[in-house]
Amino acid sequence: MFRxxxxxxxxxxxxxxxxxxxEFFGEMRNFADLMPGIEGxxxxxxxxxxxxxxxxxxxxxxxxxxxxxxxxxxxxxxxEWSPARSExxxxxxxxxxxxxxxxxxxxKIAQHVELRRPHAKDLHRLAALVGEGAISSEMQKRVGExxxxxxxxxxxxxxxxxxxxxxxxxx
Numbered sequence: 820m821f822r823x824x825x826x827x828x829x830x831x832x833x834x835x836x837x838x839x840x841x842e843f844f845g846e847m848r849n850f851a852d853l854m855p856g857i858e859g860x861x862x863x864x865x866x867x868x869x870x871x872x873x874x875x876x877x878x879x880x881x882x883x884x885x886x887x888x889x890x891x892x893x894x895x896x897x898x899e900w901s902p903a904r905s906e907x908x909x910x911x912x913x914x915x916x917x918x919x920x921x922x923x924x925x926x927k928i929a930q931h932v933e934l935r936r937p938h939a940k941d942l943h944r945l946a947a948l949v950g951e952g953a954i955s956s957e958m959q960k961r962v963g964e965x966x967x968x969x970x971x972x973x974x975x976x977x978x979x980x981x982x983x984x985x986x987x988x989x990x
Contacts, residue, residue, distance in 0.1 A: 820935060820936070820937060821935070821936045821937070821938060821939040821941070821942060821946065821947075821951060822933060822934070822935050822936075822951060822955075823933065823934040823942065823951060823954050823955050823958055824931070824932065824933045824934075824955050824958070824959075825931075825932045825933075825955060825958040825959040825961070825962040825963075826929075826930065826931045826932070826959070826962070827928065827929070827930045827962050827963055827966045828927075828928065828929045828930075829927075829928050829966070829967075829970070830925060830926060830927045830928065831925075831926045831928070831970050831973070831974065832920065832923050832924070832925050832926070833923060833924050833926065833973075833974055833977050833978055834922060834923050834977075834978050835923070835924055835977045835978060836919075836924065837895075837896075837917050837919045837924050839977060840917050840924045840926055840977065841895065841896075841898065841915075841917055843973060843976070843977055844898060844915040844917075844926065844973070845893075845898050845915075847860045847868055848860070849973070849976075850870075850969065853968075853969050853972040853973065853976070854965055854966070854968065854969035854972075855964070855965055855968050855969075856872055856873050856874055856961070856965045857870065857871070857872055857965075858871040858872065858873055858883075859871045863887070865889075865903075866889050866890065867887050867888070867889055867903045867905075868887075868888050868889070868890075868900065869885055869886065869887050869888075870885070870886040870888065870911060871883070871884075871885050872884050872885075872886065874958060874961040874962070874965075875961070876954060876957040876958060876961065877957055878945060878949050878953075879943045879945045879946060879949055879954065880943075882934075882942070882943065882958070884909045884934055885909060886902070886906070886909045886910070886911035886932075887902065887903035887905065887906045887909075888900040888901060888902060888903060888906075888911050888912075888913070889901060889902075889903050889904075892914070895917075896916060896917050896918065897914065897915070897916045897917070898914065898915045899912070899913070899914040899915075900912065900913045900914075907935070908934065908935055908936065909933075909934055909935075910931070910932065910933040910934075910935070911930070911931070911932055912929075912930065912931045913928075913929070913930045914928070914929045914930075915927070915928055928966065928970065930962065930966060932958065932962055934958075939951075942954075
């Protein structure tokens, strides 16, 4: 089995409310609009959301993958999407936890991506030559860049709206 893995964990403190943060990170459209590499997210039958992702990896070029996920946790302080039961090749797990801290919200993000293929050539014709470790390392970099960019854009959107609302209320 040929496996490529990448993970991201991090946190972000934003000047917003718990409700607004949860709503923002629970809306799939925000991921599609604000995260580089997300080519689209669409709803399918049975509560499945399909994420179409592209990552450019040196030597082998663009890697396209489609991830079928379902919401496995939907609480006031945590959201989680996990691989759909039918998924056998492309695994994506994404979780966001929210903690209120006065006028701010601490958001903890965790994401794990795994691509599994019976043979390296099933992923890309050059994958065996490059190897699991090297491709995983590059995917790790790309996933980190994608999520950090998304989180910075989330900061701008959430804090920008919050500041704008405060200014409107003060008038």
